[in-house]
Amino acid sequence: MGIQAWERRVPVAAPEIDGRGELETRPSILPLQIPPNPPLQKRGRGDSWDELQAQVAACTACALHKGRTQTVFGIGSHHQAQWMIIGEAPGVDEDRQGEPFVGRAGKLLNAMLLAIGLKREEVYIANVVKCRPPNNRDPLPEEAAACEAYLKRQIALLQPKVILVVGRIAAHNLLKTDSALGALRGKQFSYADTGIPVVVTYHPAYLLRSPREKRKAWEDLQFARRVFSEEK
Ligand code: URA
Ligand code: SF4
Numbered sequence: 001m002g003i004q005a006w007e008r009r010v011p012v013a014a015p016e017i018d019g020r021g022e023l024e025t026r027p028s029i030l031p032l033q034i035p036p037n038p039p040l041q042k043r044g045r046g047d048s049w050d051e052l053q054a055q056v057a058a059c060t061a062c063a064l065h066k067g068r069t070q071t072v073f074g075i076g077s078h079h080q081a082q083w084m085i086i087g088e089a090p091g092v093d094e095d096r097q098g099e100p101f102v103g104r105a106g107k108l109l110n111a112m113l114l115a116i117g118l119k120r121e122e123v124y125i126a127n128v129v130k131c132r133p134p135n136n137r138d139p140l141p142e143e144a145a146a147c148e149a150y151l152k153r154q155i156a157l158l159q160p161k162v163i164l165v166v167g168r169i170a171a172h173n174l175l176k177t178d179s180a181l182g183a184l185r186g187k188q189f190s191y192a193d194t195g196i197p198v199v200v201t202y203h204p205a206y207l208l209r210s211p212r213e214k215r216k217a218w219e220d221l222q223f224a225r226r227v228f229s230e231e232k
Helices: 002-009 014-024 045-057 063-067 092-097 104-115 141-158 168-175 204-209 211-230
Strands: 083-087 124-127 162-166 197-201
Touching: 045 141, 063 141, 083 104, 083 141, 083 168, 104 204, 104 211, 124 141, 162 168, 162 211, 168 197, 197 211, 204 211
Parallel strands: 083 124, 083 162, 162 197
Antiparallel strands: none
């Protein structure tokens, strides 16, 4: 999980403990009082992510909380990802595992990312809603609205160079439009008032049903890569 990856990178207090142990063997030197957690490191970027994830895990702001096994917050390199991928909602596999895009659609998404040289671990993946809608129905507008602040905060914390939005539902929610997906492809939008570029492509679950559209998705990914490389 992303949070665990972050925790592994947190500087550990071990050197200070070692240092103090050494001082104890030489009593003539005054023991130094080294705080195990320097206050300046207490509130890092990771804390904000941890707090946000905890808020989501406890959220009951819309009816979707009733049917979830667990919330599906997001996954990836949240302190350095330059790409953010946004889907619609957790499905049955995601609800079970607590991670977005782990089912069949997720496997195709991984392959799509690899096609433009991105490993799943290098990007950050999230959904418009964090809880699974019953019977995999589309999230309702009021559910997406109730969940919106979390995604907004994830984007603000991550500051990705480009957002790749997969599928009609996610595109409609992010871009506040009801245009057909075909009309949203191949264009560069920006997210709300942030100036962060947004590129839209087909949802991998749709591509599994309509494999002939994969060629168009490939074009979209190439376009997204161009948009990315033009960002400073
Ligand atoms: N479809 C989505 O939109 N998101 C997931 O996490 C899984 C499938
Ligand atoms: Fe809260 Fe979002 Fe889950 Fe609704 S979908 S309960 S708003 S976390």
